[in-house]
Amino acid sequence: MSAILETRGLRAAYGPTKVLHGIDLAVEQGGITTLLGANGAGKTTTLRAICNMMVRATGEVLFAGARIDGKATEDIVRLGIAHVPDGRGTFSMLTVEENLRLGAYTRRDRGVAADYDRVYGYFPRLAERRKQQAGTLSGGEQQMLAISRALMLRPKLLLLDEPSFGLAPIIVQEIFRILRAINQQEQVSVLLVEQNASMALALADHAYLLETGEIVIGGPAAVIGSDESVRRAYLGY
Amino acid sequence: MQVFWHQVLSGLATGGIYASIALALVMIYQATHHINFAQGELAMFSTYIAWMMLDAGFPYWAAFFLTLVFSFIAGVLIERIVVRPVENAPVLTVVIVFVGLLVITNSLAGWIFSYTIKSFPSPFPSNAWYASSYLSAHEIGMIAVTFGVLLLVFLFFRFTPLGLAMRGAAQNPVSSRLVGIRVGWMLALGWGLAGTVGAVAGMMAAPIVYLDPNMMSGILLYGFAAALLGGIDNPWGAAAGGFIVGVLENLAGAYVVGTEIKLTVALVLIVGVLVVRPSGLFGRVLVTRV
Ligand SMILES: Nc1ncnc2c1ncn2[C@@H]1O[C@H](COP(=O)(O)OP(=O)(O)OP(=O)(O)O)[C@@H](O)[C@H]1O
Ligand SMILES: [Mg+2]
Numbered sequence: 001m002s003a004i005l006e007t008r009g010l011r012a013a014y015g016p017t018k019v020l021h022g023i024d025l026a027v028e029q030g031g032i033t034t035l036l037g038a039n040g041a042g043k044t045t046t047l048r049a050i051c052n053m054m055v056r057a058t059g060e061v062l063f064a065g066a067r068i069d070g071k072a073t074e075d076i077v078r079l080g081i082a083h084v085p086d087g088r089g090t091f092s093m094l095t096v097e098e099n100l101r102l103g104a105y106t107r108r109d110r111g112v113a114a115d116y117d118r119v120y121g122y123f124p125r126l127a128e129r130r131k132q133q134a135g136t137l138s139g140g141e142q143q144m145l146a147i148s149r150a151l152m153l154r155p156k157l158l159l160l161d162e163p164s165f166g167l168a169p170i171i172v173q174e175i176f177r178i179l180r181a182i183n184q185q186e187q188v189s190v191l192l193v194e195q196n197a198s199m200a201l202a203l204a205d206h207a208y209l210l211e212t213g214e215i216v217i218g219g220p221a222a223v224i225g226s227d228e229s230v231r232r233a234y235l236g237y
Numbered sequence: 238m239q240v241f242w243h244q245v246l247s248g249l250a251t252g253g254i255y256a257s258i259a260l261a262l263v264m265i266y267q268a269t270h271h272i273n274f275a276q277g278e279l280a281m282f283s284t285y286i287a288w289m290m291l292d293a294g295f296p297y298w299a300a301f302f303l304t305l306v307f308s309f310i311a312g313v314l315i316e317r318i319v320v321r322p323v324e325n326a327p328v329l330t331v332v333i334v335f336v337g338l339l340v341i342t343n344s345l346a347g348w349i350f351s352y353t354i355k356s357f358p359s360p361f362p363s364n365a366w367y368a369s370s371y372l373s374a375h376e377i378g379m380i381a382v383t384f385g386v387l388l389l390v391f392l393f394f395r396f397t398p399l400g401l402a403m404r405g406a407a408q409n410p411v412s413s414r415l416v417g418i419r420v421g422w423m424l425a426l427g428w429g430l431a432g433t434v435g436a437v438a439g440m441m442a443a444p445i446v447y448l449d450p451n452m453m454s455g456i457l458l459y460g461f462a463a464a465l466l467g468g469i470d471n472p473w474g475a476a477a478g479g480f481i482v483g484v485l486e487n488l489a490g491a492y493v494v495g496t497e498i499k500l501t502v503a504l505v506l507i508v509g510v511l512v513v514r515p516s517g518l519f520g521r522v523l524v525t526r527v
Contacts, residue, residue, distance in 0.1 A: 051415070053411065053414060053415075054411070073414040073415065074414055074417050074418065074419050074420075077414070077415060077416065077417040078417050082415075083415045085411065085412070085415060089409065089411060089412035089415060090409075090412070091405050091408055091409050091412060092408070092409075093404075093408050094401075094404065094405065094408070098401055098405075101398070101401060102401060102402065102405045102413070102416045102418070103416050105398065105402055105405075105416045105417055105418055106416070106417035149416065153416065153417070
Protein backbone atom coordinates (compact mmCIF):
# COMPACT_ATOMS: atom_id res chain seq x y z
CA MET A 1 0.00 0.00 0.00
CA SER A 2 1.12 3.54 -0.64
CA ALA A 3 0.54 6.61 1.43
CA ILE A 4 -2.06 9.12 0.28
CA LEU A 5 -0.83 11.64 2.81
CA GLU A 6 2.60 12.01 4.29
CA THR A 7 4.20 14.66 6.44
CA ARG A 8 7.95 15.00 6.83
CA GLY A 9 9.40 17.13 9.57
CA LEU A 10 6.18 19.11 9.89
CA ARG A 11 6.61 22.02 12.28
CA ALA A 12 4.08 24.62 13.25
CA ALA A 13 3.93 27.72 15.40
CA TYR A 14 1.37 30.28 16.49
CA GLY A 15 3.39 33.46 16.45
CA PRO A 16 6.40 32.79 18.65
CA THR A 17 4.85 29.69 20.25
CA LYS A 18 6.21 26.54 18.66
CA VAL A 19 3.65 23.78 18.85
CA LEU A 20 4.78 21.02 16.48
CA HIS A 21 8.42 19.98 16.45
CA GLY A 22 8.77 17.84 13.34
CA ILE A 23 5.94 15.42 12.73
CA ASP A 24 6.42 12.44 10.42
CA LEU A 25 3.25 10.56 9.72
CA ALA A 26 1.60 8.72 6.88
CA VAL A 27 -1.99 7.87 6.03
CA GLU A 28 -2.34 4.75 3.90
CA GLN A 29 -4.42 4.87 0.76
CA GLY A 30 -7.90 3.62 1.65
CA GLY A 31 -7.07 3.23 5.32
CA ILE A 32 -8.03 4.87 8.58
CA THR A 33 -5.20 6.37 10.58
CA THR A 34 -5.75 7.87 13.97
CA LEU A 35 -3.75 10.52 15.72
CA LEU A 36 -4.14 10.31 19.49
CA GLY A 37 -2.97 12.60 22.21
CA ALA A 38 -3.96 14.51 25.31
CA ASN A 39 -5.35 18.04 25.43
CA GLY A 40 -2.91 20.50 23.96
CA ALA A 41 -0.69 17.86 22.39
CA GLY A 42 -1.03 19.51 19.00
CA LYS A 43 -3.55 17.27 17.20
CA THR A 44 -5.71 20.10 15.91
CA THR A 45 -2.59 22.00 14.98
CA THR A 46 -1.36 19.05 12.93
CA LEU A 47 -4.55 19.05 10.86
CA ARG A 48 -4.33 22.82 10.48
CA ALA A 49 -0.73 22.59 9.36
CA ILE A 50 -1.66 19.99 6.74
CA CYS A 51 -4.32 22.36 5.36
CA ASN A 52 -2.12 25.41 5.80
CA MET A 53 -4.65 27.31 7.84
CA MET A 54 -4.49 29.44 10.97
CA VAL A 55 -0.96 28.37 11.80
CA ARG A 56 2.48 28.97 10.34
CA ALA A 57 3.80 25.62 9.17
CA THR A 58 7.08 24.45 7.73
CA GLY A 59 8.19 21.05 6.55
CA GLU A 60 6.90 18.79 3.82
CA VAL A 61 3.35 17.66 3.24
CA LEU A 62 2.80 15.21 0.40
CA PHE A 63 -0.60 14.32 -0.97
CA ALA A 64 -0.64 11.36 -3.36
CA GLY A 65 3.11 11.83 -3.66
CA ALA A 66 3.06 15.53 -4.59
CA ARG A 67 4.09 18.42 -2.37
CA ILE A 68 1.16 20.51 -1.15
CA ASP A 69 2.86 22.48 1.63
CA GLY A 70 2.72 26.18 0.94
CA LYS A 71 -0.43 25.90 -1.15
CA ALA A 72 -3.45 27.96 -0.12
CA THR A 73 -6.08 26.14 1.94
CA GLU A 74 -8.66 26.56 -0.83
CA ASP A 75 -6.36 24.88 -3.32
CA ILE A 76 -5.55 22.03 -0.96
CA VAL A 77 -9.29 21.45 -0.52
CA ARG A 78 -9.72 21.42 -4.28
CA LEU A 79 -7.26 18.52 -4.51
CA GLY A 80 -9.74 16.42 -2.56
CA ILE A 81 -8.85 16.92 1.10
CA ALA A 82 -11.91 17.54 3.24
CA HIS A 83 -11.31 18.81 6.75
CA VAL A 84 -14.00 18.50 9.41
CA PRO A 85 -12.58 21.05 11.81
CA ASP A 86 -12.42 21.30 15.53
CA GLY A 87 -15.78 22.73 16.64
CA ARG A 88 -17.50 21.40 13.48
CA GLY A 89 -17.38 24.65 11.50
CA THR A 90 -21.12 24.83 10.95
CA PHE A 91 -22.47 27.70 8.86
CA SER A 92 -24.96 28.31 11.62
CA MET A 93 -27.13 30.92 9.88
CA LEU A 94 -27.59 28.77 6.79
CA THR A 95 -29.91 25.83 6.44
CA VAL A 96 -28.75 22.22 6.53
CA GLU A 97 -29.16 21.98 2.79
CA GLU A 98 -27.24 25.19 2.13
CA ASN A 99 -24.40 23.85 4.28
CA LEU A 100 -24.29 20.78 2.07
CA ARG A 101 -24.47 22.87 -1.07
CA LEU A 102 -21.41 24.80 0.11
CA GLY A 103 -19.66 21.49 0.70
CA ALA A 104 -19.99 20.82 -3.03
CA TYR A 105 -19.04 24.40 -3.91
CA THR A 106 -15.95 23.47 -5.92
CA ARG A 107 -17.61 20.68 -7.87
CA ARG A 108 -18.94 21.18 -11.37
CA ASP A 109 -19.89 17.58 -12.18
CA ARG A 110 -23.42 16.26 -12.51
CA GLY A 111 -23.19 13.94 -9.56
CA VAL A 112 -23.88 16.63 -6.98
CA ALA A 113 -27.67 16.29 -7.01
CA ALA A 114 -27.44 12.56 -6.29
CA ASP A 115 -24.90 13.15 -3.53
CA TYR A 116 -27.43 14.92 -1.31
CA ASP A 117 -29.39 11.69 -1.17
CA ARG A 118 -26.19 9.74 -0.67
CA VAL A 119 -25.24 11.70 2.47
CA TYR A 120 -28.83 11.77 3.69
CA GLY A 121 -28.65 8.01 3.32
CA TYR A 122 -25.83 7.95 5.89
CA PHE A 123 -27.56 10.46 8.14
CA PRO A 124 -31.34 10.26 7.69
CA ARG A 125 -31.79 12.70 10.55
CA LEU A 126 -30.35 15.45 8.45
CA ALA A 127 -32.81 14.74 5.66
CA GLU A 128 -35.68 15.45 8.05
CA ARG A 129 -34.06 18.74 8.96
CA ARG A 130 -32.87 19.92 5.57
CA LYS A 131 -34.67 23.27 5.80
CA GLN A 132 -33.68 23.87 9.42
CA GLN A 133 -31.20 26.57 10.36
CA ALA A 134 -27.99 24.65 11.02
CA GLY A 135 -27.15 26.56 14.21
CA THR A 136 -30.25 25.10 15.84
CA LEU A 137 -29.21 21.47 15.31
CA SER A 138 -28.09 19.42 18.28
CA GLY A 139 -24.37 18.82 18.77
CA GLY A 140 -24.58 15.33 17.34
CA GLU A 141 -26.57 16.53 14.34
CA GLN A 142 -24.04 19.29 13.73
CA GLN A 143 -21.27 16.71 13.74
CA MET A 144 -23.22 14.66 11.22
CA LEU A 145 -23.71 17.78 9.16
CA ALA A 146 -20.00 18.57 9.29
CA ILE A 147 -19.12 15.08 8.05
CA SER A 148 -21.80 15.30 5.38
CA ARG A 149 -20.56 18.69 4.24
CA ALA A 150 -17.10 17.19 3.88
CA LEU A 151 -18.46 14.22 1.91
CA MET A 152 -20.16 16.57 -0.55
CA LEU A 153 -16.67 17.41 -1.79
CA ARG A 154 -16.24 13.75 -2.80
CA PRO A 155 -12.88 13.85 -1.05
CA LYS A 156 -10.04 11.40 -1.42
CA LEU A 157 -8.94 12.13 2.13
CA LEU A 158 -11.04 13.04 5.12
CA LEU A 159 -9.46 14.83 8.08
CA LEU A 160 -11.62 14.55 11.18
CA ASP A 161 -10.95 16.56 14.31
CA GLU A 162 -12.47 14.89 17.36
CA PRO A 163 -15.83 13.90 15.93
CA SER A 164 -16.73 12.40 19.31
CA PHE A 165 -16.27 15.67 21.17
CA GLY A 166 -19.12 16.47 23.53
CA LEU A 167 -21.40 13.72 22.27
CA ALA A 168 -23.24 10.99 24.14
CA PRO A 169 -21.60 7.53 23.80
CA ILE A 170 -24.49 6.19 21.77
CA ILE A 171 -24.18 8.99 19.22
CA VAL A 172 -20.42 8.49 19.09
CA GLN A 173 -20.94 4.82 18.30
CA GLU A 174 -23.39 5.70 15.57
CA ILE A 175 -21.00 8.20 14.03
CA PHE A 176 -18.05 5.81 14.18
CA ARG A 177 -20.11 3.05 12.59
CA ILE A 178 -21.01 5.41 9.75
CA LEU A 179 -17.38 6.52 9.42
CA ARG A 180 -16.39 2.93 8.81
CA ALA A 181 -19.12 2.58 6.18
CA ILE A 182 -18.00 5.79 4.54
CA ASN A 183 -14.38 4.67 4.50
CA GLN A 184 -15.32 1.42 2.81
CA GLN A 185 -18.00 2.62 0.41
CA GLU A 186 -16.52 5.93 -0.71
CA GLN A 187 -12.90 4.86 -1.14
CA VAL A 188 -11.96 7.73 1.10
CA SER A 189 -8.91 7.54 3.33
CA VAL A 190 -9.27 8.95 6.82
CA LEU A 191 -7.03 10.75 9.27
CA LEU A 192 -8.92 10.75 12.55
CA VAL A 193 -7.85 12.93 15.45
CA GLU A 194 -9.27 11.65 18.71
CA GLN A 195 -9.03 11.74 22.46
CA ASN A 196 -11.37 8.81 22.73
CA ALA A 197 -8.50 6.36 22.24
CA SER A 198 -10.39 3.10 22.62
CA MET A 199 -13.01 3.99 20.02
CA ALA A 200 -10.41 5.39 17.65
CA LEU A 201 -8.09 2.36 17.98
CA ALA A 202 -11.00 0.04 17.29
CA LEU A 203 -11.82 1.89 14.10
CA ALA A 204 -8.36 2.64 12.78
CA ASP A 205 -5.76 0.40 11.21
CA HIS A 206 -2.85 2.70 12.00
CA ALA A 207 -2.24 4.93 14.98
CA TYR A 208 0.16 7.61 16.14
CA LEU A 209 0.52 9.04 19.57
CA LEU A 210 1.31 12.71 19.88
CA GLU A 211 2.79 14.26 23.02
CA THR A 212 3.64 17.96 23.22
CA GLY A 213 4.14 18.33 19.52
CA GLU A 214 6.08 15.15 18.89
CA ILE A 215 5.11 11.69 17.74
CA VAL A 216 6.17 9.31 20.50
CA ILE A 217 4.98 6.07 18.97
CA GLY A 218 3.32 4.95 15.77
CA GLY A 219 2.32 1.70 14.10
CA PRO A 220 -0.57 -0.68 13.47
CA ALA A 221 -3.54 0.18 15.69
CA ALA A 222 -3.55 -3.25 17.32
CA VAL A 223 0.08 -2.90 18.32
CA ILE A 224 -0.37 0.60 19.69
CA GLY A 225 -3.50 -0.48 21.54
CA SER A 226 -1.65 -3.22 23.35
CA ASP A 227 1.35 -1.07 24.19
CA GLU A 228 1.78 -1.03 27.93
CA SER A 229 2.28 2.72 28.40
CA VAL A 230 -0.40 3.70 25.91
CA ARG A 231 -2.85 1.44 27.68
CA ARG A 232 -2.14 2.94 31.04
CA ALA A 233 -2.11 6.58 29.94
CA TYR A 234 -4.82 6.67 27.29
CA LEU A 235 -7.02 3.62 27.66
CA GLY A 236 -7.13 3.55 31.41
CA TYR A 237 -6.64 -0.14 32.12
CA MET B 238 -55.17 63.59 2.88
CA GLN B 239 -53.73 63.91 -0.56
CA VAL B 240 -50.86 65.90 0.85
CA PHE B 241 -50.25 63.22 3.39
CA TRP B 242 -50.05 60.47 0.76
CA HIS B 243 -47.89 62.62 -1.39
CA GLN B 244 -45.47 62.99 1.51
CA VAL B 245 -45.49 59.25 2.19
CA LEU B 246 -44.93 58.27 -1.40
CA SER B 247 -42.20 60.74 -2.12
CA GLY B 248 -40.66 59.62 1.17
CA LEU B 249 -40.60 56.12 -0.27
CA ALA B 250 -38.84 57.46 -3.34
CA THR B 251 -36.00 59.10 -1.42
CA GLY B 252 -36.14 56.18 0.98
CA GLY B 253 -35.10 53.96 -1.91
CA ILE B 254 -31.85 55.90 -2.10
CA TYR B 255 -31.22 55.46 1.60
CA ALA B 256 -32.17 51.80 1.29
CA SER B 257 -29.59 51.26 -1.45
CA ILE B 258 -26.85 52.97 0.51
CA ALA B 259 -27.85 51.07 3.64
CA LEU B 260 -27.74 47.82 1.71
CA ALA B 261 -24.28 48.66 0.37
CA LEU B 262 -23.06 49.43 3.91
CA VAL B 263 -24.50 46.21 5.27
CA MET B 264 -23.02 44.07 2.52
CA ILE B 265 -19.56 45.17 3.54
CA TYR B 266 -20.34 45.21 7.24
CA GLN B 267 -21.54 41.63 7.20
CA ALA B 268 -18.38 40.37 5.59
CA THR B 269 -15.86 42.45 7.50
CA HIS B 270 -17.61 44.11 10.46
CA HIS B 271 -16.46 47.47 9.21
CA ILE B 272 -18.57 50.43 8.19
CA ASN B 273 -17.35 51.79 4.89
CA PHE B 274 -17.52 55.52 5.55
CA ALA B 275 -16.48 56.14 1.96
CA GLN B 276 -19.53 54.38 0.50
CA GLY B 277 -21.28 57.67 -0.23
CA GLU B 278 -18.23 59.24 -1.83
CA LEU B 279 -17.71 56.22 -4.06
CA ALA B 280 -21.32 56.56 -5.21
CA MET B 281 -20.70 60.26 -5.86
CA PHE B 282 -17.63 59.47 -7.93
CA SER B 283 -19.56 56.88 -9.93
CA THR B 284 -22.21 59.50 -10.63
CA TYR B 285 -19.53 61.79 -12.02
CA ILE B 286 -18.41 58.99 -14.32
CA ALA B 287 -21.99 58.71 -15.57
CA TRP B 288 -22.11 62.47 -15.99
CA MET B 289 -18.90 62.38 -18.02
CA MET B 290 -20.33 59.79 -20.37
CA LEU B 291 -23.61 61.67 -20.70
CA ASP B 292 -21.65 64.82 -21.39
CA ALA B 293 -19.79 62.95 -24.12
CA GLY B 294 -23.12 62.11 -25.74
CA PHE B 295 -23.77 58.55 -24.53
CA PRO B 296 -27.46 57.56 -24.34
CA TYR B 297 -28.68 57.57 -20.72
CA TRP B 298 -29.02 53.84 -20.16
CA ALA B 299 -25.73 53.07 -21.84
CA ALA B 300 -24.03 55.51 -19.49
CA PHE B 301 -26.01 54.03 -16.58
CA PHE B 302 -24.92 50.45 -17.19
CA LEU B 303 -21.35 51.33 -18.06
CA THR B 304 -21.19 53.23 -14.80
CA LEU B 305 -22.38 50.13 -12.96
CA VAL B 306 -19.59 48.13 -14.58
CA PHE B 307 -17.06 50.83 -13.71
CA SER B 308 -18.29 50.94 -10.11
CA PHE B 309 -18.13 47.20 -9.74
CA ILE B 310 -14.54 47.09 -10.97
CA ALA B 311 -13.59 50.10 -8.88
CA GLY B 312 -15.09 48.43 -5.79
CA VAL B 313 -13.14 45.24 -6.43
CA LEU B 314 -9.90 47.13 -7.02
CA ILE B 315 -10.29 49.28 -3.92
CA GLU B 316 -10.80 46.17 -1.81
CA ARG B 317 -7.80 44.47 -3.33
CA ILE B 318 -5.44 47.43 -3.22
CA VAL B 319 -6.53 49.60 -0.31
CA VAL B 320 -8.50 47.44 2.09
CA ARG B 321 -6.70 44.10 1.80
CA PRO B 322 -3.44 45.34 3.33
CA VAL B 323 -5.26 46.40 6.51
CA GLU B 324 -7.38 43.26 6.68
CA ASN B 325 -6.03 42.23 10.05
CA ALA B 326 -5.17 45.67 11.32
CA PRO B 327 -6.77 47.14 14.45
CA VAL B 328 -10.23 48.68 14.00
CA LEU B 329 -8.93 52.20 14.31
CA THR B 330 -6.50 51.70 11.44
CA VAL B 331 -9.32 50.46 9.25
CA VAL B 332 -11.49 53.44 10.20
CA ILE B 333 -8.66 55.76 9.27
CA VAL B 334 -8.23 54.03 5.92
CA PHE B 335 -11.94 54.42 5.21
CA VAL B 336 -11.94 58.06 6.25
CA GLY B 337 -8.88 58.58 4.09
CA LEU B 338 -10.67 56.95 1.18
CA LEU B 339 -13.58 59.31 1.79
CA VAL B 340 -11.39 62.41 1.79
CA ILE B 341 -9.33 61.30 -1.19
CA THR B 342 -12.36 60.42 -3.31
CA ASN B 343 -13.98 63.71 -2.40
CA SER B 344 -10.97 65.85 -3.28
CA LEU B 345 -10.23 63.80 -6.37
CA ALA B 346 -13.76 64.50 -7.61
CA GLY B 347 -13.38 68.19 -6.75
CA TRP B 348 -10.04 68.34 -8.51
CA ILE B 349 -11.13 66.53 -11.67
CA PHE B 350 -14.70 67.78 -11.98
CA SER B 351 -14.55 71.02 -9.90
CA TYR B 352 -16.77 71.89 -6.98
CA THR B 353 -19.36 73.72 -9.06
CA ILE B 354 -22.78 72.18 -8.82
CA LYS B 355 -23.92 70.39 -11.96
CA SER B 356 -27.36 69.28 -12.99
CA PHE B 357 -27.83 65.61 -13.73
CA PRO B 358 -30.60 64.33 -15.98
CA SER B 359 -33.35 61.92 -15.03
CA PRO B 360 -34.09 59.11 -17.49
CA PHE B 361 -37.78 59.52 -16.70
CA PRO B 362 -39.30 62.39 -18.69
CA SER B 363 -41.40 64.64 -16.45
CA ASN B 364 -44.45 64.39 -18.71
CA ALA B 365 -44.39 60.56 -18.80
CA TRP B 366 -47.75 58.83 -18.52
CA TYR B 367 -46.95 57.44 -15.07
CA ALA B 368 -46.35 60.88 -13.56
CA SER B 369 -49.12 62.03 -11.24
CA SER B 370 -49.93 64.59 -8.63
CA TYR B 371 -48.72 62.14 -5.99
CA LEU B 372 -45.39 61.34 -7.50
CA SER B 373 -43.29 62.88 -10.22
CA ALA B 374 -42.05 60.67 -13.03
CA HIS B 375 -38.57 60.65 -11.55
CA GLU B 376 -39.85 59.61 -8.14
CA ILE B 377 -41.85 56.75 -9.65
CA GLY B 378 -38.86 55.70 -11.73
CA MET B 379 -36.60 55.92 -8.69
CA ILE B 380 -38.88 53.64 -6.72
CA ALA B 381 -39.01 51.15 -9.59
CA VAL B 382 -35.23 51.19 -10.05
CA THR B 383 -34.38 50.83 -6.38
CA PHE B 384 -36.92 48.06 -5.88
CA GLY B 385 -35.49 46.39 -8.98
CA VAL B 386 -31.98 46.59 -7.56
CA LEU B 387 -33.05 45.26 -4.18
CA LEU B 388 -34.88 42.41 -5.86
CA LEU B 389 -31.89 41.50 -8.01
CA VAL B 390 -29.54 41.57 -5.05
CA PHE B 391 -31.97 39.43 -3.08
CA LEU B 392 -32.29 36.88 -5.89
CA PHE B 393 -28.53 36.81 -6.32
CA PHE B 394 -27.83 36.05 -2.67
CA ARG B 395 -30.76 33.71 -2.27
CA PHE B 396 -30.57 31.57 -5.38
CA THR B 397 -27.10 31.57 -6.95
CA PRO B 398 -24.14 29.43 -5.86
CA LEU B 399 -21.92 32.51 -5.83
CA GLY B 400 -24.42 34.37 -3.65
CA LEU B 401 -24.49 31.46 -1.23
CA ALA B 402 -20.70 31.34 -1.19
CA MET B 403 -20.59 35.05 -0.39
CA ARG B 404 -23.00 34.58 2.49
CA GLY B 405 -20.93 31.65 3.72
CA ALA B 406 -17.69 33.62 3.47
CA ALA B 407 -19.21 36.50 5.43
CA GLN B 408 -20.44 34.23 8.21
CA ASN B 409 -17.66 31.78 8.60
CA PRO B 410 -14.46 32.48 6.66
CA VAL B 411 -12.57 29.51 8.10
CA SER B 412 -15.18 26.95 7.13
CA SER B 413 -15.55 28.68 3.79
CA ARG B 414 -11.89 28.08 3.00
CA LEU B 415 -12.39 24.47 3.99
CA VAL B 416 -15.03 24.00 1.32
CA GLY B 417 -12.80 25.68 -1.24
CA ILE B 418 -14.31 29.16 -1.34
CA ARG B 419 -11.79 31.87 -2.18
CA VAL B 420 -12.78 34.10 0.70
CA GLY B 421 -10.57 37.01 -0.35
CA TRP B 422 -12.29 37.20 -3.71
CA MET B 423 -15.70 37.01 -2.07
CA LEU B 424 -14.83 40.12 -0.06
CA ALA B 425 -13.68 41.87 -3.21
CA LEU B 426 -16.89 40.86 -4.98
CA GLY B 427 -18.86 42.21 -2.03
CA TRP B 428 -17.10 45.54 -2.45
CA GLY B 429 -17.85 45.46 -6.14
CA LEU B 430 -21.52 44.79 -5.53
CA ALA B 431 -21.72 47.45 -2.84
CA GLY B 432 -20.10 49.93 -5.22
CA THR B 433 -22.62 49.02 -7.91
CA VAL B 434 -25.63 49.40 -5.64
CA GLY B 435 -24.22 52.68 -4.37
CA ALA B 436 -23.76 53.92 -7.93
CA VAL B 437 -27.44 53.32 -8.64
CA ALA B 438 -28.30 55.36 -5.56
CA GLY B 439 -25.99 58.16 -6.70
CA MET B 440 -27.42 58.32 -10.21
CA MET B 441 -30.98 58.26 -8.90
CA ALA B 442 -30.29 60.91 -6.28
CA ALA B 443 -28.34 63.30 -8.49
CA PRO B 444 -31.33 64.72 -10.44
CA ILE B 445 -32.81 65.75 -7.06
CA VAL B 446 -29.83 66.82 -4.98
CA TYR B 447 -27.70 67.90 -7.97
CA LEU B 448 -24.22 66.70 -8.67
CA ASP B 449 -21.35 68.01 -6.59
CA PRO B 450 -18.58 66.35 -4.62
CA ASN B 451 -20.54 66.67 -1.38
CA MET B 452 -23.84 65.42 -2.72
CA MET B 453 -23.77 62.16 -0.76
CA SER B 454 -22.75 63.40 2.67
CA GLY B 455 -26.33 63.81 3.92
CA ILE B 456 -27.47 60.69 2.13
CA LEU B 457 -24.74 58.58 3.69
CA LEU B 458 -25.88 59.73 7.10
CA TYR B 459 -29.45 58.69 6.32
CA GLY B 460 -28.24 55.41 4.86
CA PHE B 461 -26.24 54.77 8.00
CA ALA B 462 -29.26 55.60 10.16
CA ALA B 463 -31.38 53.31 7.99
CA ALA B 464 -28.94 50.44 8.40
CA LEU B 465 -28.88 50.88 12.17
CA LEU B 466 -32.64 51.22 12.34
CA GLY B 467 -33.32 48.14 10.25
CA GLY B 468 -30.50 46.07 11.72
CA ILE B 469 -26.91 46.36 10.60
CA ASP B 470 -26.61 42.58 10.29
CA ASN B 471 -29.69 42.15 8.13
CA PRO B 472 -29.60 43.48 4.55
CA TRP B 473 -33.37 43.36 4.08
CA GLY B 474 -33.96 45.01 7.42
CA ALA B 475 -31.51 47.72 6.43
CA ALA B 476 -33.30 48.26 3.13
CA ALA B 477 -36.64 48.45 4.92
CA GLY B 478 -34.99 50.88 7.32
CA GLY B 479 -34.14 53.07 4.33
CA PHE B 480 -37.75 53.34 3.25
CA ILE B 481 -38.88 54.00 6.83
CA VAL B 482 -36.30 56.76 7.25
CA GLY B 483 -37.35 58.33 3.94
CA VAL B 484 -41.00 58.43 4.93
CA LEU B 485 -40.28 59.60 8.49
CA GLU B 486 -38.06 62.36 7.21
CA ASN B 487 -40.75 63.62 4.87
CA LEU B 488 -43.56 63.45 7.39
CA ALA B 489 -41.47 65.16 10.04
CA GLY B 490 -40.60 67.88 7.54
CA ALA B 491 -44.20 68.40 6.46
CA TYR B 492 -46.09 68.15 9.74
CA VAL B 493 -43.79 68.54 12.67
CA VAL B 494 -40.90 70.86 12.35
CA GLY B 495 -40.39 72.06 8.82
CA THR B 496 -37.59 71.06 6.53
CA GLU B 497 -34.67 72.67 8.36
CA ILE B 498 -34.46 70.28 11.25
CA LYS B 499 -36.29 67.25 9.86
CA LEU B 500 -33.00 65.38 9.86
CA THR B 501 -32.74 65.93 13.58
CA VAL B 502 -36.23 64.62 14.19
CA ALA B 503 -35.64 61.55 12.07
CA LEU B 504 -32.40 60.81 13.88
CA VAL B 505 -33.99 61.31 17.28
CA LEU B 506 -36.70 58.81 16.36
CA ILE B 507 -34.07 56.33 15.26
CA VAL B 508 -32.08 56.72 18.44
CA GLY B 509 -35.35 56.14 20.29
CA VAL B 510 -35.92 52.89 18.46
CA LEU B 511 -32.37 51.75 19.08
CA VAL B 512 -32.68 52.39 22.79
CA VAL B 513 -35.63 50.01 22.87
CA ARG B 514 -34.27 47.52 20.33
CA PRO B 515 -30.48 47.76 20.17
CA SER B 516 -30.19 45.29 17.28
CA GLY B 517 -32.57 47.38 15.16
CA LEU B 518 -36.15 46.75 14.13
CA PHE B 519 -35.30 43.68 12.07
CA GLY B 520 -31.93 42.83 13.57
CA ARG B 521 -31.39 39.14 13.92
CA VAL B 522 -31.48 37.71 17.33
CA LEU B 523 -29.11 34.89 16.55
CA VAL B 524 -30.55 31.45 17.05
CA THR B 525 -27.73 29.19 18.04
CA ARG B 526 -27.33 26.52 20.60
CA VAL B 527 -24.55 26.95 23.07
N1 LIG C 1 -4.68 29.98 17.81
C1 LIG C 1 -3.72 29.67 18.70
N2 LIG C 1 -2.86 30.61 19.14
C2 LIG C 1 -1.90 30.31 20.01
N3 LIG C 1 -1.70 29.09 20.52
C3 LIG C 1 -2.52 28.10 20.13
C4 LIG C 1 -3.58 28.34 19.21
N4 LIG C 1 -4.24 27.19 19.01
C5 LIG C 1 -3.62 26.28 19.77
N5 LIG C 1 -2.59 26.82 20.45
C6 LIG C 1 -1.69 26.10 21.36
O1 LIG C 1 -1.12 25.04 20.66
C7 LIG C 1 -1.02 23.89 21.48
C8 LIG C 1 -1.65 22.72 20.75
O2 LIG C 1 -3.02 22.99 20.56
P1 LIG C 1 -3.97 22.04 19.74
O3 LIG C 1 -5.27 22.73 19.63
O4 LIG C 1 -3.30 21.61 18.50
O5 LIG C 1 -4.09 20.80 20.72
P2 LIG C 1 -5.01 19.53 20.60
O6 LIG C 1 -4.12 18.35 20.65
O7 LIG C 1 -5.91 19.63 19.46
O8 LIG C 1 -5.83 19.62 21.96
P3 LIG C 1 -7.35 19.26 22.26
O9 LIG C 1 -7.42 17.79 22.44
O10 LIG C 1 -7.64 19.95 23.55
O11 LIG C 1 -8.17 19.75 21.12
C9 LIG C 1 -1.71 24.24 22.78
O12 LIG C 1 -0.70 24.48 23.74
C10 LIG C 1 -2.46 25.49 22.49
O13 LIG C 1 -2.50 26.34 23.60
MG1 LIG D 1 -7.95 19.81 19.22
